[in-house]
Amino acid sequence: MFNAIGRIFRTPDLRRKLGFTLGIVALFRLGSFIPAPFVDFGNVQACLAANQAGAAGLYDLVNLFSGGALLQLSIFALGIMPYITASIIVQLLRVVIPHFETLYKEGQAGQGRLTQYTRYLTIALGVLQSTTLITVARSGALFPNGAPECSQLITNDAWYAILLMVITMTAGTGLIMWMGELITERGIGNGMSLLIFTSIAATFPGSLWSIGISRGWDVFAIVLAIGLLVVVAVVYVEQSQRRIPVQYAKRMVGRRTYGGNNTYIPIKVNMAGVVPVIFASSLLYLPALIAQFNTPAAGETPQPWVTWITNYLTQGSHPLYMLMYFLLIVGFTYFYVAITFNPDEVSENMKKYGGFIPGIRAGRPTAEYLDYVLTRITLPGSLYLGLVALIPLIAFAWIGADQNFPFGGASILIIVGVGLETVKQIDAQLQQRHYEGLLR
Amino acid sequence: MARKVIDEPSEDVVANAKRDRAARRNPFSRVALFIRQVIAELKKVVTPTRKELLSFTTVVLVFVVIMMAIVWAFDQVFGWVVLYVFGTPGV
Numbered sequence: 001m002f003n004a005i006g007r008i009f010r011t012p013d014l015r016r017k018l019g020f021t022l023g024i025v026a027l028f029r030l031g032s033f034i035p036a037p038f039v040d041f042g043n044v045q046a047c048l049a050a051n052q053a054g055a056a057g058l059y060d061l062v063n064l065f066s067g068g069a070l071l072q073l074s075i076f077a078l079g080i081m082p083y084i085t086a087s088i089i090v091q092l093l094r095v096v097i098p099h100f101e102t103l104y105k106e107g108q109a110g111q112g113r114l115t116q117y118t119r120y121l122t123i124a125l126g127v128l129q130s131t132t133l134i135t136v137a138r139s140g141a142l143f144p145n146g147a148p149e150c151s152q153l154i155t156n157d158a159w160y161a162i163l164l165m166v167i168t169m170t171a172g173t174g175l176i177m178w179m180g181e182l183i184t185e186r187g188i189g190n191g192m193s194l195l196i197f198t199s200i201a202a203t204f205p206g207s208l209w210s211i212g213i214s215r216g217w218d219v220f221a222i223v224l225a226i227g228l229l230v231v232v233a234v235v236y237v238e239q240s241q242r243r244i245p246v247q248y249a250k251r252m253v254g255r256r257t258y259g260g261n262n263t264y265i266p267i268k269v270n271m272a273g274v275v276p277v278i279f280a281s282s283l284l285y286l287p288a289l290i291a292q293f294n295t296p297a298a299g300e301t302p303q304p305w306v307t308w309i310t311n312y313l314t315q316g317s318h319p320l321y322m323l324m325y326f327l328l329i330v331g332f333t334y335f336y337v338a339i340t341f342n343p344d345e346v347s348e349n350m351k352k353y354g355g356f357i358p359g360i361r362a363g364r365p366t367a368e369y370l371d372y373v374l375t376r377i378t379l380p381g382s383l384y385l386g387l388v389a390l391i392p393l394i395a396f397a398w399i400g401a402d403q404n405f406p407f408g409g410a411s412i413l414i415i416v417g418v419g420l421e422t423v424k425q426i427d428a429q430l431q432q433r434h435y436e437g438l439l440r
Numbered sequence: 441m442a443r444k445v446i447d448e449p450s451e452d453v454v455a456n457a458k459r460d461r462a463a464r465r466n467p468f469s470r471v472a473l474f475i476r477q478v479i480a481e482l483k484k485v486v487t488p489t490r491k492e493l494l495s496f497t498t499v500v501l502v503f504v505v506i507m508m509a510i511v512w513a514f515d516q517v518f519g520w521v522v523l524y525v526f527g528t529p530g531v
Binding site for chain 2: 022025026029030033034035041042045197198201202204205231232235236239240241242243244245269357358359360361365368369372373376377379380415416419420422423
């Protein structure tokens with residue numbers, strides 16, 4: 001294993017790629033520290049320090065995904081999230097807009113167009129989110145229970161100052177998007193997932209440490225042990241797949257034979273990845289946002305439905321919230337799997353290349369069989385996703401850890417998923433050069 | 441990879457499922473049927489062996505710990521630099 005790590009650095013090509021990736025990661029982190037123009041750096045730091053123990057409530061998840069940059073109001077405050085949201089939305093829009101579907105099926109050129117749309121949408125989302133963030137920061141709601149200086153985070157209220165901040169943060173989002181694409185192109189692993197991995201990894205040691213400080217080191221040890229178990233479980237499920245055997249007919253093209261071999265279609269138990277979790281949490285974030293906008297000034301009684309929302313739908317520890325979260329994740333898993341794996345399309349492709357599932361006719365029966373397996377294998381997958389996502393909420397209720405509880409929910413799925421993917425890619429690169437890989 | 445049940449796909453699977461489903465009027469018994477089918481499919485899932493699981497977990501853990509250490513080091517340095525540049529002198 002350590003030999004293998006040594007070999008990574010002795011392979012010039014791989015060394016260059018790793019160095020490039022690390023360089024981008026370093027730039028990404030540097031940007032999340034540089035404050036945006038007209039931000040009062042001293043006040044922000046003071047409020048951050050005061051707010052360390054009590055999390056900032058609503059913005060927890062978003063802050064986690066931006067690696068703590070959001071609350072710092074830095075130039076990279078939005079992180080990679082707008083890009084991820086945009087690419088999920090474009091993927092989902094394929095169902096609604098036929099034009100997108102035709103583009104997707106067109107092959108390389110069409111998919112290039114889709115990427116282009118994703119980038120435009122990212123910029124639009126960046127403008128939207130940075131405006132929201134700056135408005136919230138200006139009203140002093142970013143640190144709800146902070147000192148008076150926490151409502152003076154911005155030194156200049158003039159329109160040109162606000163405009164400059166919005167432009168800076170949007171440009172930061174664009175830059176992050178470009179850096180992610182550079183990693184995918186010239187570095188190791190998928191840039192988008194590696195950058196969100198970096199953001200989560202940056203907040204990890206801090207939140208672990210705060211558990212140790214506030215709850216004692218025995219709880220810390222228990223949390224670590226549970227975390228290890230969860231990691232093992234996640235690796236186990238991520239590596240489990242239902243393999244549907246496929247045979248390809250032998251074909252002669254010129255003097256070469258193609259095909260004639262047995263392969264399989266891997267249907268992972270968790271086909272959907274983390275997307276349903278991210279989606280469910282952003283959807284559940286909406287009622288809290290609506291309630292916040294409708295909260296009346298001090299002294300007036302809020303409307304009954306606002307109280308109801310704040311009572312049941314904003315606290316992660318409430319059973320109703322947990323139930324909704326769980327059900328949303330299960331639903332989104334089915335929805336997302338249905339979008340990303342289309343049995344008709346797969347069976348059509350197999351037919352085109354002379355492949356068939358032994359014992360099943362090509363065409364419609366194949367699609368029906370794939371659909372049968374897919375619907376059944378997705379049920380345990382969705383339950384698993386829902387349970388893993390509930391871990392931080394349960395931990396929140398049980399030991400009073402904050403919602404950034406490191407071992408659960410989207411963060412553990414992303415950490416382990418990206419880790420597996422990246423390590424496998426490094427491994428494949430090592431094996432290309434006839435070395436033994438990392439994984440034996 | 442460990443395999444528990446030998447997988448022999450056939451068109452009967454889908455046909456049987458359709459017939460069984462049509463034969464049941466009671467929604468509860470339909471759910472029970474679905475769950476039984478889910479379990480049957482789960483038995484055909486290929487899971488990593490103990491050795492594979494162990495090696496994947498170690499490799500992922502090592503990768504995550506290394507990355508976390510690197511990012512932590514970056515954060516320390518950049519935090520200090522930014523504080524030096526933007527912080528109020530004398531505080």
